[in-house]
Amino acid sequence: MALHALQALSEAESAVVCAHLAQCALCRDELAELSGNVAMIGLGVRQHSVPAGSRQRFLDRVAADASLSEQSAKQEKRKQVLPFPYKAWIPWATAAALAILAISLFVKNTALHQELADASGKVTDLKGQSARAQQVLDLLTSHSAQRVLLTASKTPAEPTGRAIYLADSGSLIFQANNLKLLASDKTYELWVIPAKGKPIPAGLFRSDATGNASVVLPPLHRGVPAKAFGVTIEKAEGSDTPTAPIILLGTTASAAGE
Structure with a gap:
């Protein structure tokens, strides 16, 4: 009866149970009690909102990518227009561009680590909810309870x-x-x-x-x-x-x- 209340039987098995229920008032009462217990499983589940700061982190990453593209374009333009006496500065400009790229990659890496931590937290919460729901189900269907x-x-x-x-x-x-x-x-x-x-x-x-x-x-x-x-x-x-x-x-x- 517990499996029938949880809709965990096959169509053939459910048909056999339904045929028996039509003739047995005792089993109908038991099924009504089990159905009420199953409805209480929903009380053990909590809902969670989207992690705070996800939208702002996404916007910050877009802005960082745009800033990196603009800096690279300016460096390339300066290489093309510099007169011969200023070519000595090109290695310094290249080093600066690489520094900016390194900083950008560091920021991206930090953001990805934060998103991974948030995702890990959500997985942990879901596991906790699943374990709580399983505990409720085990309690409701246990013959020893x-x-x-x-x-x-x-x-x-x-x-x-x-x-x-x-x-x-x-x-x-x-x-x-x-x-x-x-x-x-x-x-x-x-x-x-x-x-x-x-x-x-x-x-x-x-x-x-x-x-x-x-x-x-x-x-x-x-x-x-x-x-x-x-x-x-x-x-x-x-x-x-x-x-x-x-x-x-x-x-x-x-x-x-x-």
């Missing part, structure tokens, strides 16, 4: 939250719905509650006008097993420890079994 539904604590289950967590890589995606809008000096904070130790802050977030919010790949340490996830309301700058009450709480399957 913990999928936890968070519900309102001690109140009707109107706000809900869903967490997908992979302890081995420290990858976490959280999505909430039907949250209430908070005052400007308040924020929601997500917590990873480990099997041992204190709750770990996993990101601040605020809901949009429709009550939806998400936290994608917050910076977490790898290899920390979680027994539960919670959401609290904190001050705008967040908190190092949860402030009661926990408005959303969900335990993992392993913790529920205990």
Whole structure:
């Protein structure tokens, strides 16, 4: 179902899956959930503008080429009109022209090195984006990832939250719905509650006008097993420890079994 949601199957394989979906309500529900998860991959990609200064560097190179051509033409004209007594100056003029050429080549070389550095930076950024997208995809399709539904604590289950967590890589995606809008000096904070130790802050977030919010790949340490996830309301700058009450709480399957 995950490959079908990602449109990674062949036409023949997709046809078989579609035929099964027409008869199986359980698989249709699973496909709907996976499709929603796949849509969150776009949240992990950042956009980049054209490197600053590219246009000015191009104009500077054109101006340098034009200046070099003009200097060469003047030197050639002087060679043609100089009377015999001034021919002794020709070697000096040639040396000056070569110096100008050397300076021009140095400027061009410096500009090319700068452009190469900019291009290398863009390649590094693209690699980072690709790695982030792959991490999101691995998390969404992993059979080992913990999928936890968070519900309102001690109140009707109107706000809900869903967490997908992979302890081995420290990858976490959280999505909430039907949250209430908070005052400007308040924020929601997500917590990873480990099997041992204190709750770990996993990101601040605020809901949009429709009550939806998400936290994608917050910076977490790898290899920390979680027994539960919670959401609290904190001050705008967040908190190092949860402030009661926990408005959303969900335990993992392993913790529920205990």
